[in-house]
Amino acid sequence: MIRIGALISGSGTNLTAVIRACEEGKIDGRVVFAGADNPSAAGLDHAKAAGIPTFFVNYSEIIDVYRNAPDTLLLPDDYDAGDVASKVAFLTENTPYERIKEFLLTRAVAEARLLEAMAAYPFDLLILAGFMRNLSPYFIDRVNVAADQLRIMNIHPALLPAFPGLDGYGDTFRYGCKVAGCTVHFIDYGEDTGPIIGQRAFDILPDDTLDSVKEKGLRREWALYPECIQLFAENRLKVVRRSYSRSGGGGFERTVVEILPA
Ligand code: GAR
Numbered sequence: 001m002i003r004i005g006a007l008i009s010g011s012g013t014n015l016t017a018v019i020r021a022c023e024e025g026k027i028d029g030r031v032v033f034a035g036a037d038n039p040s041a042a043g044l045d046h047a048k049a050a051g052i053p054t055f056f057v058n059y060s061e062i063i064d065v066y067r068n069a070p071d072t073l074l075l076p077d078d079y080d081a082g083d084v085a086s087k088v089a090f091l092t093e094n095t096p097y098e099r100i101k102e103f104l105l106t107r108a109v110a111e112a113r114l115l116e117a118m119a120a121y122p123f124d125l126l127i128l129a130g131f132m133r134n135l136s137p138y139f140i141d142r143v144n145v146a147a148d149q150l151r152i153m154n155i156h157p158a159l160l161p162a163f164p165g166l167d168g169y170g171d172t173f174r175y176g177c178k179v180a181g182c183t184v185h186f187i188d189y190g191e192d193t194g195p196i197i198g199q200r201a202f203d204i205l206p207d208d209t210l211d212s213v214k215e216k217g218l219r220r221e222w223a224l225y226p227e228c229i230q231l232f233a234e235n236r237l238k239v240v241r242r243s244y245s246r247s248g249g250g251g252f253e254r255t256v257v258e259i260l261p262a
Pocket of ligand 1: 008009010011012013014015043129130131132155156157165166167168182218221
């Protein structure tokens, strides 16, 4: 039985699907906490109703404090600004310096509070279930135990690596794609760039709307996420570093997930 921690931001229908899959024995595990980045995440109520401990860290409040009285924000003692800045992979050269500074400092404060709240509930796997905040290397390095033992999973509403970011189904639909889907992957230092564990695709039909695409997608998510979590519970997800060469010359490396046979 694995212990699963969950972070959410909104309605938490994926979390509910995972709780149900645990109850039905489709996941050999149980959800040991549900945390949120805001106090009004409705999914917290569903978790409470299922008897699961909940907490929240108010990210917006921390960002407001930074903007109004930055000196009052206390960074965690173990924060290494150089280390975090050298690893983070979703801020580009074009991101203004002040924006980077605000992002990294407020994240460090928020993430230290998350880690503090999570410390009461030991877990084997942390799932992001509609958690709409990028995690910084400060947090990721304190949850992952080794480079080949990743333990933060995310579900994303697009067929990655297409359409990372905040609105996967919307971006897919507005692009005019004929196929949409969802992806479960491990978190790395980039935005939705980590090694892929599972994907589900479905057709976008001529009479589909953005709402119908979201609805179809969510249904796939509710099935896919429990399946991927169960693979983790069965110890069947092997994280490996692969080297590839391109036919025209040159090569690249990529961390991928190998799914071991049952
Ligand atoms: C889901 O569609 C999930 O894939 C998406 O948010 C929704 C949350 O729904 N996650 C992201 O966009 C992460 N970048 P839920 O709260 O009902 O599970």
